[in-house]
Amino acid sequence: MVAAKRKSTKEVQNLLESMADVVVDAAKKGQDPAYQIPVRALSNVEFNPKKRIIEMGKNKTARQFFNLGMAKKFMQTVLITDALMELQRQDNLSTSLREIYYRTKHTIKGTSENTFDDQNESDPLIEDLEVTLALLREELHVRAESSGTIVGPVTIVEGGDTIDCTRQGKAGKTVPSIVEPGELDIKKCSADFVLLIEKGTQFNRLSEDKFWKKHNCILLTGNGQPPRGVRRLTRRLHDEYRLPVYVLVDNDPWGYYIYSVVKQGSINLAFESQRMAIPDAKFIGLSSLDPESYGLPRNVGIKLSEQDVRRTKEVAGYPWFQKKEWQREIKQMLTSGLKYELDALANKDFRFLTTDYLPKKLKTKDWLD
Amino acid sequence: MVAAKRKSTKEVQNLLESMADVVVDAAKKGQDPAYQIPVRALSNVEFNPKKRIIEMGKNKTARQFFNLGMAKKFMQTVLITDALMELQRQDNLSTSLREIYYRTKHTIKGTSENTFDDQNESDPLIEDLEVTLALLREELHVRAESSGTIVGPVTIVEGGDTIDCTRQGKAGKTVPSIVEPGELDIKKCSADFVLLIEKGTQFNRLSEDKFWKKHNCILLTGNGQPPRGVRRLTRRLHDEYRLPVYVLVDNDPWGYYIYSVVKQGSINLAFESQRMAIPDAKFIGLSSLDPESYGLPRNVGIKLSEQDVRRTKEVAGYPWFQKKEWQREIKQMLTSGLKYELDALANKDFRFLTTDYLPKKLKTKDWLD
Numbered sequence: 001m002v003a004a005k006r007k008s009t010k011e012v013q014n015l016l017e018s019m020a021d022v023v024v025d026a027a028k029k030g031q032d033p034a035y036q037i038p039v040r041a042l043s044n045v046e047f048n049p050k051k052r053i054i055e056m057g058k059n060k061t062a063r064q065f066f067n068l069g070m071a072k073k074f075m076q077t078v079l080i081t082d083a084l085m086e087l088q089r090q091d092n093l094s095t096s097l098r099e100i101y102y103r104t105k106h107t108i109k110g111t112s113e114n115t116f117d118d119q120n121e122s123d124p125l126i127e128d129l130e131v132t133l134a135l136l137r138e139e140l141h142v143r144a145e146s147s148g149t150i151v152g153p154v155t156i157v158e159g160g161d162t163i164d165c166t167r168q169g170k171a172g173k174t175v176p177s178i179v180e181p182g183e184l185d186i187k188k189c190s191a192d193f194v195l196l197i198e199k200g201t202q203f204n205r206l207s208e209d210k211f212w213k214k215h216n217c218i219l220l221t222g223n224g225q226p227p228r229g230v231r232r233l234t235r236r237l238h239d240e241y242r243l244p245v246y247v248l249v250d251n252d253p254w255g256y257y258i259y260s261v262v263k264q265g266s267i268n269l270a271f272e273s274q275r276m277a278i279p280d281a282k283f284i285g286l287s288s289l290d291p292e293s294y295g296l297p298r299n300v301g302i303k304l305s306e307q308d309v310r311r312t313k314e315v316a317g318y319p320w321f322q323k324k325e326w327q328r329e330i331k332q333m334l335t336s337g338l339k340y341e342l343d344a345l346a347n348k349d350f351r352f353l354t355t356d357y358l359p360k361k362l363k364t365k366d367w368l369d
Numbered sequence: 370m371v372a373a374k375r376k377s378t379k380e381v382q383n384l385l386e387s388m389a390d391v392v393v394d395a396a397k398k399g400q401d402p403a404y405q406i407p408v409r410a411l412s413n414v415e416f417n418p419k420k421r422i423i424e425m426g427k428n429k430t431a432r433q434f435f436n437l438g439m440a441k442k443f444m445q446t447v448l449i450t451d452a453l454m455e456l457q458r459q460d461n462l463s464t465s466l467r468e469i470y471y472r473t474k475h476t477i478k479g480t481s482e483n484t485f486d487d488q489n490e491s492d493p494l495i496e497d498l499e500v501t502l503a504l505l506r507e508e509l510h511v512r513a514e515s516s517g518t519i520v521g522p523v524t525i526v527e528g529g530d531t532i533d534c535t536r537q538g539k540a541g542k543t544v545p546s547i548v549e550p551g552e553l554d555i556k557k558c559s560a561d562f563v564l565l566i567e568k569g570t571q572f573n574r575l576s577e578d579k580f581w582k583k584h585n586c587i588l589l590t591g592n593g594q595p596p597r598g599v600r601r602l603t604r605r606l607h608d609e610y611r612l613p614v615y616v617l618v619d620n621d622p623w624g625y626y627i628y629s630v631v632k633q634g635s636i637n638l639a640f641e642s643q644r645m646a647i648p649d650a651k652f653i654g655l656s657s658l659d660p661e662s663y664g665l666p667r668n669v670g671i672k673l674s675e676q677d678v679r680r681t682k683e684v685a686g687y688p689w690f691q692k693k694e695w696q697r698e699i700k701q702m703l704t705s706g707l708k709y710e711l712d713a714l715a716n717k718d719f720r721f722l723t724t725d726y727l728p729k730k731l732k733t734k735d736w737l738d
């Protein structure tokens with residue numbers, strides 16, 4: 001088992017303080033204080049074919065205080081840093097992006113100017129701080145909704161409680177947004193693999209049928225695009241217990257995209273790939289070749305919209321989808337002109353996913369890399 | 370403790386079979402088979418001031434087989450009934466509305482006609498069957514997503530596992546969609562009340578701060594409009610353990626509406642009020658009077674949109690919002706022209722909700738009925 005590294009509260013505090021030091025040092029020298037902020041834009045993102053993840057480049061931009069166009073943003077950056085420091089100073093206090101916006105919003109004395117008028121102003125500054133200080137949002141104690149669920153042979157310690165995920169009923173255990181060591185520890189795990197499921201419906205199907213027991217695996221879902229907590233927990237199970245990860249998504253361009261974010265990371269949050277991405281994750285389905293292999297009738301397919309076609313072609317162009325198996329997969333979707341939801345497997349039988357589809361896929365190793 | 374009644378599998382099967390009997394009986398008599406389906410429309414819904422819930426009226430409409438305009442719907446009704454019977458015949462099999470659509474979709478032999486072209490055709494027929502046979506969707510084994518979470522001093526038995534909800538970490542236990550007795554049993558409960566929280570952010574705040582421990586209560590959230598499972602579980606805690614229920618929502622017309630659905634039931638699913646509604650539920654906040662009482666600055670309020678104003682006036686007209694305290698509450702929102710999110714309490718302090726707002730509300734019984 002490989003333990004994941006995590007910055008201590010003291011280290012996080014020091015990094016946040018370094019933002020204040022920039023101002024103090026400049027003031028002492030009578031200079032213009034400025035932050036060097038890595039550029040978070042497509043122009044500064046690239047696919048690293050060796051590591052097989054999407055990474056941020058090295059471009060930075062200066063944010064100066066003595067600049068009419070930047071002064072407000074500079075002031076806002078300092079306010080956000082201060083609020084984040086407040087979180088660190090209280091024991092185990094976490095909050096949401098929206099609450100940080102409200103916490104830092106006030107009317108500047110003697111004026112009618114607000115420090116922030118909209119959350120769209122504060123969110124990007126938190127992301128700026130993440131990349132500038134090389135800190136994860138989780139280390140800054142900023143959480144999102146807890147929208148994931150887990151069941152299977154793994155025992156976790158979360159919020160001081162030891163939780164055996166084989167005894168969490170059909171509905172399973174809610175996955176918190178922050179799953180860094182200390183917040184969530186994996187105490188024991190005897191599973192053979194992780195099945196990461198796009199939608200709650202299929203998670204419920206497999207959990208109800210105790211698929212995890214028969215196939216000795218962990219079932220995880222994020223009810224749609226997996227949130228950070230679910231991605232990070234999957235990655236930790238992969239790293240710390242060497243578990244293979246299989247991703248089960250709808251057969252549409254959105255499903256391909258969800259898979260690619262799990263595997264290579266996302267373009268928007270390229271900085272986080274190093275802690276989130278799982279380059280060895282496999283795509284187990286639904287494949288464009290499955291309707292024929294599993295006898296799904298064409299009438300349960302859904303006609304690709306113009307937007308679907310455009311998006312599918314876009315996906316086909318990504319550097320990480322260039323393997324010939326993937327090009328064949330994507331071409332088949334465009335040729336048939338149809339997409340298929342996982343729910344369509346119910347056309348065969350309500351339990352078809354559990355009893356036929358997945359067991360055959362796993363047995364014949366019918367997945368894409 | 371009052372045990373909730375639940376129909377046995379045999380009773381549900383008999384009711385579904387009665388749909389087939391209608392056809393067989395009519396055929397034997399050489400008559401036109403027809404179903405008598407209660408009308409699910411605003412015209413057939415009324416507020417019962419004595420029971421304080423929204424109820425369905427007694428209007429019915431006939432669905433005939435020998436009628437060009439109804440024949441397809443009649444056939445579809447029979448197909449859906451058949452699929453629901455399939456669910457009952459297998460041990461503890463549940464599924465989703467979408468999977469029922471896929472299961473019953475096929476091309477009619479010798480034609481190019483599909484039995485169903487869209488899920489919009491199958492969903493209403495399932496609701497028709499619920500009201501015709503006086504069965505809950507849960508008794509028909511049709512589930513939705515599991516999108517709720519619970520923590521607090523209650524022990525449940527779910528999917529064969531006994532789960533102590535005081536030992537579910539910060540993130541809590543996922544609430545299943547179906548919480549009928551047999552699927553979910555409440556084994557032990559020592560809480561004094563239930564706090565039903567609109568949004569996950571505030572649930573996380575209170576769970577992280579162990580509010581449930583200090584105030585001996587159960588925290589429940591549905592991450593937005595509470596899904597059926599969360600509403601039904603709240604109702605069962607209220608019925609079986611006589612727990613008062615306090616509803617915590619944003620201060621906007623949507624928050625009022627969420628509260629009113631929990632309390633009186635919804636107009637769309639009036640049939641279910643009898644099993645879902647909690648006429649004694651209290652509105653604990655956020656009230657339009659709170660910003661002044663708790664010193665929230667106007668700049669964390671959000672200007673009501675035209676749609677908000679229209680919706681607020683609509684809510685003010687509902688028969689169940691006619692108490693003078695409610696009219697004052699709603700009038701205050703319209704007068705100030707502002708709405709407030711619960712998140713805005715963070716403007717005072719990140720833990721203000723836990724340490725000041727709710728304790729004061731509970732102590733001074735500052736809620737609306």
